[in-house]
Amino acid sequence: MVSDITSTPKGIPMTSTALSSDGFQLGAVHATDGELSFTITTADGHPVTRFGEAHGKQLHLIVVRSDGAYFRHRHPVLDPATGVWTIPWTWEAAGSYRVFTDFTPDGGPGVTLSRTVEVPGEYRPWDPLPHARSETDGYTVTLEGALGNGTILTARVTRNGQPVPALERYLGSYGHLVALRQGDLAYLHIHALEGEPADGIRFHAEAPTAGRYLLYLDFQVDGVAHTAGFVLDAESEKR
Numbered sequence: 218m219v220s221d222i223t224s225t226p227k228g229i230p231m232t233s234t235a236l237s238s239d240g241f242q243l244g245a246v247h248a249t250d251g252e253l254s255f256t257i258t259t260a261d262g263h264p265v266t267r268f269g270e271a272h273g274k275q276l277h278l279i280v281v282r283s284d285g286a287y288f289r290h291r292h293p294v295l296d297p298a299t300g301v302w303t304i305p306w307t308w309e310a311a312g313s314y315r316v317f318t319d320f321t322p323d324g325g326p327g328v329t330l331s332r333t334v335e336v337p338g339e340y341r342p343w344d345p346l347p348h349a350r351s352e353t354d355g356y357t358v359t360l361e362g363a364l365g366n367g368t369i370l371t372a373r374v375t376r377n378g379q380p381v382p383a384l385e386r387y388l389g390s391y392g393h394l395v396a397l398r399q400g401d402l403a404y405l406h407i408h409a410l411e412g413e414p415a416d417g418i419r420f421h422a423e424a425p426t427a428g429r430y431l432l433y434l435d436f437q438v439d440g441v442a443h444t445a446g447f448v449l450d451a452e453s454e455k456r
């Protein structure tokens with residue numbers, strides 16, 4: 218479970234965008250020569266070599282450009298002797314990227330740490346308008362419902378106008394949704410509710426504030442993972 222979320226007095230989850238938290242630190246991220254690597258250390262700099270699991274993985278790596286473009290959710294491999302995580306990597310475009318590591322220390326609650334990485338080159342900004350429908354790899358994905366504090370979002374995946382019956386469990390549920398607040402990329406890991414995918418994948422959303430959010434749904438069909446992106450404006454709390 219992701220519990221880097223600390224509750225405000227009103228009980229609304231806020232997420233850290235820091236590179237250190239809860240006694241852990243994300244070391245420098247190297248991403249050259251076709252490989253991305255980093256180390257999670259303790260606050261005093263010792264590499265962490267043992268991790269627990271959440272959503273079937275010891276660590277979830279989320280990389281996205283600061284404007285929300287070029288989102289990737291990957292699972293790097295740990296060298297348990299050194300604490301170095303690696304994954305093959307090439308950058309698609311220039312810009313400032315945020316690298317999130319979402320992990321579970323051995324025996325502890327989950328932690329999310331992040332850092333920025335600058336990728337040189339000519340930068341072409343992306344400024345998306347709100348949209349709740351996304352086309353990806355031949356699939357059409359819609360997100361129904363309002364994003365707010367304690368609202369339900371329902372994702373539906375179709376292909377050629379028909380529901381996709383072969384939606385597979387991926388990372389412990391039929392879909393995996395990450396929401397980032399536009400502006401600071403505050404990180405929300407939105408958990409799927411149990412249910413059959415024929416009825417749509419339902420998520421329980423807790424947007425910490427009103428404002429614009431970038432959302433990314435990962436789903437899997439025939440062993441292949443796909444990502445659909447959305448932009449939603451969170452409603453302010455109704456009174």
Ligand SMILES: [Cu+2]
Nearest residue numbers: 274277278291
């Ligand atoms: Cu993951």
